[in-house]
């Protein structure tokens with residue numbers, strides 16, 4: 355079900371008529387319209403639709419009009435508000451008091467009217483009444499008649515809007531976990547209280563046998579299945595079979611496994627999203643789906659010891675395309691690691707791009723690389739690098755084969771993918787039969803290497819007893835190693851899996867002292883990665899969700915959190931963040 359969260363703009367004015375309110379109405383309306391335009395042109399829901407922005411029909415000078423605004427916004431599913439004003443107004447009578455909306459105020463930096471005085475006073479009210487609010491105030495004084503939104507104000511409005519919409523898209527949606535905990539991986543343990551209280555999400559469990567039930571009873575679109583299988587045979591070339599001849603599956607078995615994994619992919623998608631075609635086949639309940647926003651699959655080991663694994667399913671669902679062409683990625687976590695899936699989801703909601711899922715497998719020091727390959731790491735690899743590799747599944751976008759206008763390898767918002775991008779990602783990927791010691795039931799692993807130097811942000815949400823959820827962020831780059839070096843170290847691991855060589859940006863201090871320290875401090879076996887340096891957005895989103903960021907390498911001046919965070923300290927921002935999140939607690943408790 356689609357229920358887009360809207361951003362509501364609240365024009366605030368001084369109530370004194372006879373020359374003040376009248377003089378402000380035009381300016382405040384123009385501020386509201388320009389903010390609406392800025393957001394609608396630059397911020398998108400994960401499905402590519404421009405964000406819906408509504409402006410209160412009037413302006414707000416007191417509690418009565420504030421209440422009217424609240425009523426209008428409630429009917430419009432407004433989950434975040436941006437109040438705008440060029441003047442002094444009366445904070446306790448005009449601010450957004452809704453405990454659930456995510457709030458910001460843009461106070462015009464002009465001195466004809468005391469906009470900044472209102473802003474500061476409104477922040478004091480928000481801070482004292484447990485209603486955290488983002489403060490947006492331009493660095494340079496503007497003339498009252500100026501209509502241009504200054505660049506620094508634009509950056510804050512857009513960061514606020516992207517993150518508030520991401521938070522809003524999670525509300526009332528579900529995480530759908532197929533199976534249970536995989537191989538004792540703690541991230542697979544699904545804590546419904548965390549999702550309900552911090553994200554406003556529902557947690558659902560689906561036994562993996564549901565996939566077999568639908569397969570055996572033919573509860574999937576048979577026509578689409580034929581098209582999908584034809585597309586797979588034409589576009590998903592088989593790679594090397596790592597199994598010794600005496601153990602390798604026969605051609606017949608392998609063909610059955612292709613049929614199986616294509617059906618499995620469609621069935622899991624239908625369980626997550628629903629499919630009205632199923633209603634026409636007499637399966638009304640199955641047609642509804644489970645309102646899934648993201649999900650995960652246990653796989654190992656009970657399923658994968660018996661049936662084909664979900665490597666193909668996870669890789670295709672996480673990619674920005676399938677046999678129907680380009681489409682919104684469906685974030686789907688390997689090994690049912692919902693915390694890594696959530697980390698992927700944050701990146702996807704903020705950018706519209708496919709997210710990578712990886713084991714954080716190994717730190718390669720320059721010395722070790724030299725010893726093993728006789729190559730002296732240089733450039734971004736000079737301090738060593740981290741091997742990101744997942745057991746058989748990463749979105750094909752992570753091959754880095756989509757190209758921007760300059761011909762550079764990138765990962766694009768799914769709606770910008772071109773046919774040639776999809777073709778290039780498919781051509782760069784082969785699908786290796788599963789290594790049968792680990793996956794006795796077979797299946798196919800997406801096998802590629804990230805073949806472009808791209809800005810990436812590695813992300814992880816962890817749950818820590820006594821602290822709650824925490825976020826880790828490492829901005830850095832994928833790197834491309836000389837082919838022989840890549841080959842020598844890649845085949846030391848599972849040669850049929852997708853590899854990304856990652857170098858975090860280090861600064862010689864604390865967790866980012868060097869590449870080794872980043873790996874040593876990482877909170878779990880998995881990490882998600884998203885294209886671009888989006889750490890500042892992740893920090894803002896985390897503050898909205900009251901998730902403290904306990905590790906990041908984002909420049910301090912880019913950090914944008916609710917104004918009240920400064921009241922928890924300005925010297926140690928990490929401690930202040932932790933204290934503020936603890937003080938306010940989860941949004942939906």
Ligand SMILES: C[C@H](O)[C@@H](O)[C@@H](O)C(=O)CO
Pocket residue numbers: 539654689713744745792879
């Ligand atoms: C195939 C192996 O069991 C992998 O799945 C395992 O090493 C992991 O990915 C653990 O996160």
Ligand SMILES: [Mn+2]
Pocket residue numbers: 688689712713744745879880
């Ligand atoms: Mn893993």
